[in-house]
Amino acid sequence: MAHILIVEDEERIASFVAKGLRAEGHRTTVVGDGPSGLDEALSGQHDLMVLDIGLPGLDGFEVLEQLRAQGSRMPVIVLTARDSVTDTVSALEGGADDYMxxxxxxxxLLARVRLRLRQSGDQPGGAVEKLSAGGVELDLRTRRATIAGRAVDLSAREFALLEIFLLNPGQVLSREQLLDHVWGLDFDPGSNVVDVYVGYLRRKVGARAITTVRGMGYRLEP
Structure with missing residues (x-):
């Protein structure tokens, strides 16, 4: 399992996240200020960082900027009370891999941690920046999607769902897998949320791009 760095100055939140990640088998290190977080991040001992923005000493944007400036490609998930579009864009363009x-x-959060760890494992030395298959491309840093070179607007859930498909082109993904990775929920046989969002995606990427495999799930055609 991974060693995850949590840089969060609210002790209650840091403890909650660390406890949940340890329950999943991960090792965790928790620090409560920006300078300590940057030092830990640059130590090379961590596989992923969960980073708050409002930190004492050095805010999260500065930590991220210095981390990337020094060549680190460690996946970073920004977790913050700031939810404006400006802050979201600043974090992603500054080198964050995800924003919650x-x-x-x-x-x-756990579903996103799994995704980023998987990506960074597929590309030694850093996380994947772009995914593409069958004329569909996702830029994971700018959160932009293009279909045959045409920009397409996706909601956060649609983006996450398409991301999972692009990580597994040509592979059948069950509803359970899609719920776990995108929604982080235990599978509810009565839920049709996956089917609804696959329908949304088909309208945007093309009806033939995602195939229904009866009794098994869905497959993105490569």
Whole structure:
């Protein structure tokens, strides 16, 4: 399992996140200020960082900027009470791999942690920046999607769902897998949320791009 760095000055939140990640088998290190967070991040001992923005000593934007300036490609998930579009764009363009506003559900954070760890494992030395298959491309840093060179607007859930498909082109993904990775929920046989969002995606990427495999799930055609 991974060693995850949590840089968060609210002790209650830091403890909550660390406890949940340890329950999943991960090792955690918690620090409560920007300078200590940057030092830990540059130590090379961590596989992923969960980073708050409003930190004492050095805010999260500065930590992220210095981390990337020194060549670190460690995946970073920004977790913050700041949820304005400006802050979101600043974090992603500054090198964050994902952005979650507070309050948050731990299950969703866990799903994003799994995604980023998987990506960084697929590309030694850093996280994947772009995914593409079948004329569909996602830029994970700018959160932009293009279909055959045409920009397409996606909601956060649509983006996350398409991201999972692009990580597994040609592979059948069950509803359980999609719920776990995108929504972080235990599978509810009565829920049709996956089917609804696959329908949304088909309208944007093309009806033939995602195939239904009866009784098994869905597959993105490469």
């Amino acid at each position: 506003p507070k309050p948050f559900r731990f299950a969703e």
